[in-house]
Amino acid sequence: MKILTCPLNGPRPVSEFFYWGEVRPMPDPAAASDDEWADYVFNRNGAPGVKREWWCHTPSNTWFIAERDTEKDLVLKTYFYPGEE
């Protein structure tokens, strides 16, 4: 079983977690052009690599960031979103 370390609850089985995709900056909806907005809504960086991702420990509803190698399936670090500890 794969273990993920929640910054609040420590190491827990991965089945307790929910994955919410890569951390991506949102353009200002009022200022963005239609193309920029569509790009933000739909396009993804689908290629493998080390990515910063949103994860949630569902039993405690703890959202945090994991840095993960999406080719090797190795979690390098997990931490709270800066400023949210």
Added chain:
Amino acid sequence: MPWRLLRFALNKKHPEPRMFTHHEKLKSSYDVVIIGGGGHGLAAAYYLARDHGITNVCVLEKGYIGGGNTGRNTTIIRSNYLTPEGVKFYDESVNLWQDLSTDFDLNLFYANRGHFTLAHTDSALRTMRWRAEVNKHYGVNSEVVGPEVVKEAAPMIDLSCAGHAPILGALYHAPGSVARHDAVAWGYGRGADQRGVEIHQQTEVLGIDVQGGKVRGVQTSRGYIATNKVLCAVAGSTPRILKMVDVKTPIYIHPLQAMVSEPVKPWLDPILVSGSLHVYISQSARGELVMGASLDPYELHGTRSTLDFVEGLSTHMLEMFPFLSKVKVMRQWAGMADMTPDFAPIMGMTPVEGFYLDSGWGTWGFKATPVCGKTMSHTLVNDTPHPLITGFSLDRFRNFALTGEKGAASVGH
């Protein structure tokens, strides 16, 4: 072993007839380079040669042909989709499947079994009715049936699903079928090879040469090839290729797993899918139960399999078929599914001239192999998308005009 046979085997004058010609070298240029020797790439090569007379074509495969999702899928073929674009497209594919074995002179073990999508809730039943109406409108055989029809077709089923997810009805699709997946790759490959297409296995595409917005060539692990047309048909590797041409898409990769049981006597004729329990099952010609579930929960570019998957799938399968508790799981595996937000593929032209895409096949692209070959070869030759694939263009995202196929594609591949 009789000596004569051994002498024959060792004699260079009598090489064993091979399925494909082995080409020592790549040529310095081709009219069309196809990346990916799965069913889709090989089918495109086949129709380019057979229907359009274009044979100066090579298919580049980094591993062995059919070793990608083509050889990993659970082979469900059906056309009971939700959108008009989808229904017309998959219906044409089902038509093409009918005489493929004859066309190839190779038995694809195409078996028409009938396909049930089970509904355990009122809202699921509503989607089934919707699908049935769209299907009928386009001449596709689909109807909503009651639980008694399911029981008759699969007498071993527990209609209450262990008491907590009673089956209220189903969408029944008589044309639903299964086929032998790797034979499909071999059939298309051999047919293309016989018509002059070169298939190069163990040849990986490492880069694509784009100049002034146009494709000029392809860098491979065995050298450079000049070409003006590249078809990318690499399923789970699509984002890696897109990075080479700097084209952005919504495609993301999650693994999809499957497993088979030990062979047992034939007891299950139809294909059964339950969206609510997230499982599906059919019995292969060899007697194995071919079973699958939904996507893995997070992005991964690899094909590892997990115990979590077997446990989750088995739990729900036992709710439907309690007697399977005595049956052993024999193998499990995974493929990399190239997913899209609307569960429809991404096909056709791209912002890079000469770079064509056949992708976004996620968990549902095996059934589309023939029609993809047909429509992509047409698109390459005419430089304009085949009428059946206009609903699947990459532009649809920029135009906020999605082809919402989720209701028909998310678990029932």
